[in-house]
Amino acid sequence: MSQDNAVTVEQVIKSFGQGSFAVRALDEVSLGIRKGEFFTLLGPSGCGKTTLLRLIAGFEQPTAGRILLEGQDVTGLPPNRRQVNTVFQSYALFPHLTVRENVGFGLRMQGRSRSEIAERTARMLALVRLDHLAERRTAALSGGQQQRVALARALAPQPAVLLLDEPLSALDLKLRKEMQVELKRLQQETGITFVFVTHDQEEALTMSDRIGVMSEGRLQQVAPPREIYTAPVNRFVADFIGETNFLPVTPAPGGVRLGCGAVVAAQGEGPVLCIRPEQLRVTTPGQAAAARGTADRDGSWSGAAPDAIPATVGRLIYFGTDMHAQLHLPDGATLTARLPLPPGGEAALAPGDRVDVTFAPGAARLIGE
Numbered sequence: 001m002s003q004d005n006a007v008t009v010e011q012v013i014k015s016f017g018q019g020s021f022a023v024r025a026l027d028e029v030s031l032g033i034r035k036g037e038f039f040t041l042l043g044p045s046g047c048g049k050t051t052l053l054r055l056i057a058g059f060e061q062p063t064a065g066r067i068l069l070e071g072q073d074v075t076g077l078p079p080n081r082r083q084v085n086t087v088f089q090s091y092a093l094f095p096h097l098t099v100r101e102n103v104g105f106g107l108r109m110q111g112r113s114r115s116e117i118a119e120r121t122a123r124m125l126a127l128v129r130l131d132h133l134a135e136r137r138t139a140a141l142s143g144g145q146q147q148r149v150a151l152a153r154a155l156a157p158q159p160a161v162l163l164l165d166e167p168l169s170a171l172d173l174k175l176r177k178e179m180q181v182e183l184k185r186l187q188q189e190t191g192i193t194f195v196f197v198t199h200d201q202e203e204a205l206t207m208s209d210r211i212g213v214m215s216e217g218r219l220q221q222v223a224p225p226r227e228i229y230t231a232p233v234n235r236f237v238a239d240f241i242g243e244t245n246f247l248p249v250t251p252a253p254g255g256v257r258l259g260c261g262a263v264v265a266a267q268g269e270g271p272v273l274c275i276r277p278e279q280l281r282v283t284t285p286g287q288a289a290a291a292r293g294t295a296d297r298d299g300s301w302s303g304a305a306p307d308a309i310p311a312t313v314g315r316l317i318y319f320g321t322d323m324h325a326q327l328h329l330p331d332g333a334t335l336t337a338r339l340p341l342p343p344g345g346e347a348a349l350a351p352g353d354r355v356d357v358t359f360a361p362g363a364a365r366l367i368g369e
């Protein structure tokens with residue numbers, strides 16, 4: 001099994017400090033990263049992402065557990081004896097060297113021949129589209145260009161795994177978006193396994209084959225982006241990735257009962273109902289029931305369809321193509337719905353309107369606390 005993985009992390013614990021000052025940065029983390037995968041470690045500041053990356057690189061040693069690279073136990077080996085390379089947020093380029101010399105640096109350290117260094121450096125410069133700047137000193141480059149040099153330098157020795165620690169966080173938003181596309185292209189063209197660290201959920205969702213969501217030194221969920229978004233395993237993951245509504249529920253025949261008394265269908269198990277704002281549908285009272293052929297006579301509160309949640313519209317916030325509507329339920333709970341606006345049109349809703357809230361079967365999930 002572990003031979004198929006580029007990286008295997010087995011029950012790794014990492015503590016810093018001693019006694020009452022000890023910090024457990026990683027708490028029994030186990031993980032397999034597949035060969036050729038774009039894998040992202042995602043989590044808030046201090047959750048242990050960088051520590052895990054540094055352990056894979058060999059800059060730190062685990063307190064307990066093992067690290068394997070392509071099935072070989074590398075626990076205890078120094079960084080230069082591991083087939084990995086790291087790209088840091090700070091780029092860490094040599095300012096007195098040219099772009100070409102920076103990119104060739106790792107190859108020179110490996111004692112490669114002059115012709116091989118020249119050939120491989122040229123290939124890397126073409127890959128990151130910097131051939132035209134090869135003779136320039138790196139101090140005279142823009143942030144985005146410097147980051148490309150750092151990437152080319154790290155990729156040149158053809159590591160089995162490239163570790164990237166928040167490599168785009170120093171770039172402005174526009175450049176960052178461009179570099180996201182660029183990084184994905186580089187990973188696909190080289191086929192090298194990328195392990196990417198970020199606290200930016202959008203970045204993780206758009207770039208990764210799989211994401212490992214971390215919190216307080218533990219991996220909470222490891223799954224492809226779509227699964228992380230649509231089927232979060234717990235409240236932390238649901239809350240950290242995108243926007244979500246949470247409502248406490250109790251079991252009821254045919255589904256779960258909300259605090260306001262409405263009974264709705266949901267998948268999964270747990271005391272909390274979790275539903276994304278874009279999954280909510282808002283209709284005038286009775287419409288939802290009518291659509292199912294059980295028309296409601298007067299559309300009053302008591303007449304809400306069995307799986308429609310009665311609500312009063314609160315604040316409406318416009319976002320150009322869509323609108324966020326706050327929906328107050330009779331028990332005081334609030335839902336946020338994201339509703340598309342008709343092209344150039346006004347919203348049909350106004351604050352104070354009474355509405356029915358529904359969602360498609362399968363859109364709501366039950367999760368643990």
Ligand SMILES: Nc1ncnc2c1ncn2[C@@H]1O[C@H](COP(=O)(O)OP(=O)(O)OP(=O)(O)O)[C@@H](O)[C@H]1O
Pocket residue numbers: 016017023024025043044045046047048049050051052199
């Ligand atoms: N060398 C160290 N000595 C003591 N504590 C450390 C050391 N390195 C990390 N820690 C602690 O371990 C925990 C995890 O830190 P880590 O840097 O791995 O988190 P992170 O998720 O990468 O955060 P950030 O996104 O802010 O970089 C934190 O509580 C941090 O303070």
